[in-house]
Amino acid sequence: MAIVQSRASRWWNRAAIAAALALLVISMIPLYWIGSSAFKPRAAATTVPPTVFFTPEITPFIKLFTARVQQRGERDEAAYAQAPWWEKLVMDSGDRFIKDDKGNIEASGYVARFINSIVIAVSSTFFAVALGTMTAYGFSRFRMPGEGDWLFFILSTRMLPPVVVAIPMFLMYRAVGLVDTHGGLIILYTAFNLSFSVWLMKGFIDEIPKEYEEAALVDGYTRMEAFFKIVLPQATTGIAATAVFCFITAWNEYAFALIMTNKNAQTVPPYIPSQLGSGLTDWTVIGAGSLLFLIPVSIFTFLLRKHLLRGVTFGAIRK
Amino acid sequence: MSDLGIRNLFIIPTLVFLIVFNIFPLLYSLGYSFTDYRASMNDPVSFVGLQNYRELLADPAIWNNFTITAKYVLMSVTGQVVVGFGTALLLNRAIPAKGLLTTLMMLPMMMCMAVVGLFWQLLYNPSWGIINYVFGTEGMVWLSDPDVALWAIAITDIWMWSPFVMLLSLAGLSAIPPSLYEAAAIDRASRWFVFRRITLPLVSPLLLIAVIFRTMEAFKTFDIAYVMASMEETELVAIRLYKMAFNEWQTGRSCALAYLMLLAVLAITNVYVKYLNRIKER
Numbered sequence: 001m002a003i004v005q006s007r008a009s010r011w012w013n014r015a016a017i018a019a020a021l022a023l024l025v026i027s028m029i030p031l032y033w034i035g036s037s038a039f040k041p042r043a044a045a046t047t048v049p050p051t052v053f054f055t056p057e058i059t060p061f062i063k064l065f066t067a068r069v070q071q072r073g074e075r076d077e078a079a080y081a082q083a084p085w086w087e088k089l090v091m092d093s094g095d096r097f098i099k100d101d102k103g104n105i106e107a108s109g110y111v112a113r114f115i116n117s118i119v120i121a122v123s124s125t126f127f128a129v130a131l132g133t134m135t136a137y138g139f140s141r142f143r144m145p146g147e148g149d150w151l152f153f154i155l156s157t158r159m160l161p162p163v164v165v166a167i168p169m170f171l172m173y174r175a176v177g178l179v180d181t182h183g184g185l186i187i188l189y190t191a192f193n194l195s196f197s198v199w200l201m202k203g204f205i206d207e208i209p210k211e212y213e214e215a216a217l218v219d220g221y222t223r224m225e226a227f228f229k230i231v232l233p234q235a236t237t238g239i240a241a242t243a244v245f246c247f248i249t250a251w252n253e254y255a256f257a258l259i260m261t262n263k264n265a266q267t268v269p270p271y272i273p274s275q276l277g278s279g280l281t282d283w284t285v286i287g288a289g290s291l292l293f294l295i296p297v298s299i300f301t302f303l304l305r306k307h308l309l310r311g312v313t314f315g316a317i318r319k
Numbered sequence: 320m321s322d323l324g325i326r327n328l329f330i331i332p333t334l335v336f337l338i339v340f341n342i343f344p345l346l347y348s349l350g351y352s353f354t355d356y357r358a359s360m361n362d363p364v365s366f367v368g369l370q371n372y373r374e375l376l377a378d379p380a381i382w383n384n385f386t387i388t389a390k391y392v393l394m395s396v397t398g399q400v401v402v403g404f405g406t407a408l409l410l411n412r413a414i415p416a417k418g419l420l421t422t423l424m425m426l427p428m429m430m431c432m433a434v435v436g437l438f439w440q441l442l443y444n445p446s447w448g449i450i451n452y453v454f455g456t457e458g459m460v461w462l463s464d465p466d467v468a469l470w471a472i473a474i475t476d477i478w479m480w481s482p483f484v485m486l487l488s489l490a491g492l493s494a495i496p497p498s499l500y501e502a503a504a505i506d507r508a509s510r511w512f513v514f515r516r517i518t519l520p521l522v523s524p525l526l527l528i529a530v531i532f533r534t535m536e537a538f539k540t541f542d543i544a545y546v547m548a549s550m551e552e553t554e555l556v557a558i559r560l561y562k563m564a565f566n567e568w569q570t571g572r573s574c575a576l577a578y579l580m581l582l583a584v585l586a587i588t589n590v591y592v593k594y595l596n597r598i599k600e601r
Contacts (some may be wrong), residue, residue: 138329
């Protein structure tokens with residue numbers, strides 16, 4: 001841009017910045033709504049006009065983690081007096097905990113789903129990145145007949161609509177007993193992320209000069225040693241970025257989880273919508289569950305910010 | 320180990336994995352697409368030839384699903400390009416804390432579509448939703464009005480994915496050499512001329528990538544539309560496929576529909592990869 005700015009172009013600049021800020025605010029409103037609902041008193045979540053400012057509560061999170069039912073009839077005042085503060089909060093909101101014979105509070109379905117999400121996303125990320133890094137190295141450093149076709153084949157598996165793949169996979173899983181198992185979803189997510197991981201890692205490994213390994217080979221390293229001791233340490237940033245992308249994809253995946261699981265291995269994305277009852281939906285608890293689920297991804301987005309462009313173009317655009 | 324051995328050791332497991340868990344299942348369902356198999360029953364399976372495909376292609380309801388999907392793709396991709404490219408033009412200048420600003424804008428597209436779709440239901444709620452309140456459209460039943468629901472879903476999709484178009488457009492814009500603009504300023508070229516003859520042609524390769532990719536993703540849309548609304552007017556092809564396969568258990572027929580969808584997706588993928596490779600070579 002011209003160094004000496006005219007008055008008109010300064011005005012343009014200011015207007016553009018103001019417009020961009022306005023757009024940012026608008027696009028943040030839905031996220032604020034999710035986050036704020038998680039701290040609202042239940043009655044404030046669905047009011048006319050909508051409640052923007054309120055005294056935050058922690059009650060939705062206590063409800064999120066525990067199994068509860070609605071309190072019917074008179075409240076047991078003696079039990080209320082003895083109850084710890086978190087139980088009082090739940091009782092104040094008109095619910096009571098479901099307890100086992102020993103009086104222990106039971107965990108809600110969300111806790112198990114959240115653990116499932118972590119286990120499945122982490123394991124599938126590990127497999128996808130490990131296999132993907134090796135394959136990317138293979139394609140980057142060696143000649144392979146029909147290389148372009150193989151790479152296209154690998155990428156095209158990523159583009160398959162999940163529902164299309166899920167129909168035969170469901171039948172096959174049913175035949176071998178993999179429906180509603182962690183292993184079943186881990187395999188599916190590994191397959192889904194593998195192509196992405198190969199393409200992204202190939203971009204990163206292509207950038208590591210071959211001369212490093214060649215020097216190591218001259219010094220008497222084997223190819224394997226050169227890969228593990230020279231290439232992998234150089235590729236750490238790329239591996240980390242790829243892993244975070246794979247994790248986010250697996251973490252957010254909905255269709256496969258909806259079709260392949262119903263309880264035991266169910267992850268959070270199909271679970272939260274299934275909690276939508278008719279009429280009596282407690283949006284503060286849904287807000288708490290959603291917020292907790294979205295936080296890891298938000299943090300990762302900030303860590304990834306330098307690699308986002310590369311990630312969404314399968315490594316084609318490096319900057 | 321020889322280099323050839325290492326190459327095979329590194330590459331072949333991935334290819335085998337993808338063939339076993341992607342190609343083999345697709346062959347399996349190709350086989351079923353020629354039968355009347357129903358996975359919910361133990362009836363004997365019989366070969367029906369091309370009957371499933373013939374019936375699907377002759378079924379106006381299926382064509383309707385494809386029409387709805389085409390409309391949805393058009394709405395949401397156009398919206399994303401307008402908003403995303405527009406935002407990129409606004410952001411393509413020196414702005415304080417630009418990195419933070421763009422990263423914040425990028426947040427929606429990293430989120431879980433099912434959870435986001437669910438929460439937009441609260442925003443769209445006819446009685447206490449913030450959208451009706453802010454726009455004064457009192458009593459508008461966004462997600463249960465047959466004329467509006469598809470738009471409502473597309474708007475959510477635009478909110479989510481405009482940042483994707485913005486990200487690619489910004490990359491394209493920032494790569495335009497400033498000398499071109501300086502030359503245009505010396506020639507006293509109008510803003511419109513500069514945009515038309517410098518900005519647009521130089522951004523278009525990246526913009527095209529964004530459009531093709533978003534078109535493909537919009538065509539495959541399942542999560543967000545399935546979570547947000549359930550009516551005939553919002554039944555995209557992927558949702559029809561899901562219902563046919565897992566609610567009605569018409570397994571054979573759904574495999575045939577899956578193949579029709581697959582052909583379309585592979586055609587778009589082919590175009591996408593062609594442009595992706597072209598960008599890469601630059």
